[in-house]
Amino acid sequence: MKNRKRLVENAIHGIFLILGLITVGCVLLITVYLVISGIPAIRKIGILNFFFGKKWASTAAQPQYGIFPFILTSIYGTAGAIVVGVPIGFMTAVYLAKIAPPKEKAVIEAAVSLLAGIPSVVYGLVGMMVLVPGIRIVFHIPDGASLFAAIIVLAIMILPSIIKVSLTALEAVPKEYEDASLALGATPVETYFRVSVPAAKSGIAAAVVLGVGRAIGEAMAIMMVAGNAPNMPKVFQSVRFLTTAVASEMSYAADGSLQKQALFSIALVLFLFIMLINAALNFFLKHSKE
């Protein structure tokens, strides 16, 4: 009887192990596949020409595969989204965690969750119909589809992750810290910014990194608002991100062509970016536990 019980235990253990390995297997499979299919084009084009070439013309008679504009655009776009999105998200989190009355908090939290659940294509659609014409009219430029539009859309898209993760971090700050600060005569606002926020800083940093990860990997929404011309990034210029470069040309690229291989190489670059961001995220999360 006891033996049988152990057998069942072991069997279940085995099943769970296999299920866990499926995830690991997927990650490995994707990594290996991307590396294998991404390396040949980089070698053929040349590392310097590929990473620092300023012109992308994949279907021209004399094709050129320089992804420097895409890399810069992805970095600028993400940085811009962080600059716009983090202050808003962070302040919202402080307000929700410390100041907001419970009813208000419930409403705002529900709205944030809803924002997180909106599919990116809907962001793109609203951006295309409202934001792009709006930017054109407000800034008196010929066309609103630009890096600026993409930054605004991305900033809104990263708000939920920033708010939720910072909120959790702020709420985990022991009440004693704040009580001590208040007892020493600090005002509530002083307490929040001098005591609570520093105590939660690694959690907040994790929130920012999570936002970066979300922003750099987004394709659908920005494909609809950024214009997709492979220009060097300028605020009101039509630009193409790493993600959109892959997404927009993949469907027509012929199998085995250098164009398709180069698209895989772009995906590999993007993958490396995201690995870096994940490493940073793990670093911050580890710190917040200590």
Next chain:
Amino acid sequence: MKKIITFITIVSLVFAAMAGCGKKDSGTVSTDGSTSMEKVIGALGEAFEENNSGVTFTYNPTGSGSGITAVAEGRCDIGLSSRNLKDEEKAQGLNETVLALDGIAVIVNPDNPVNDLDLETIGKIYMGEITNWKDIGGEDLEIVLIGREAGSGTRDGFESIMGTEDACKYRQELTSTGDVITTVASNPAAIGYASLASVKETVKALLVGGIAPTEETVKDGSYVVQRPFVLVTKSSAKLSETAQKFFDYITSPEANEIISSAGAVPVN
């Protein structure tokens, strides 16, 4: 127990479905060529497969040039080309049959006062030589060029008709006809192009050289922003029975409705 039975049922169904795929008892039709013809030939192939069970239809989107080479070398039954055959290609013993015509409408915002441009002017606009609508009878607005992504059949068609291959200074490169139409509809300074069949009232299709783009003007050739969808066959070798059946089917009036709904103008 119930779950196990469900599981076994699903597995056996999957295997049964796979077994069904493996059967190829009565012939195949292989086509190869123009990516622009994907929609038309895909719809026709689907309909043909539906009407003739067991027949397999394949389409390899490689581009017009590769399609013509493939049929010349006997690697496929029917080559697909979105341009007419050159004389030297005909001299190799290839036959061309026009399946349909693809009209491309040049579209602007309905608020734009410009109604009529000639081919040369449109080419100049897309090359960035004319940059303001006021130079061609419009308002004082910078022209915003909307196009499709690299590799798109419509872009390829438009640029080859205009003679502006790889030279267009696009402001936006969008990935679908719908996006192009939406964008042009929302920007008074925009100009774009889209397959004739998908143009809606939210945008205005320009007259080109005084001719409005309609199915009739495309068919009689007076509307010039158009190109043929050509079936290429070898005159020396006979088509297989199934391929001949497919060829006859798609060039018959029966197929017209499918061709129209796939966005091209049928000619047969």
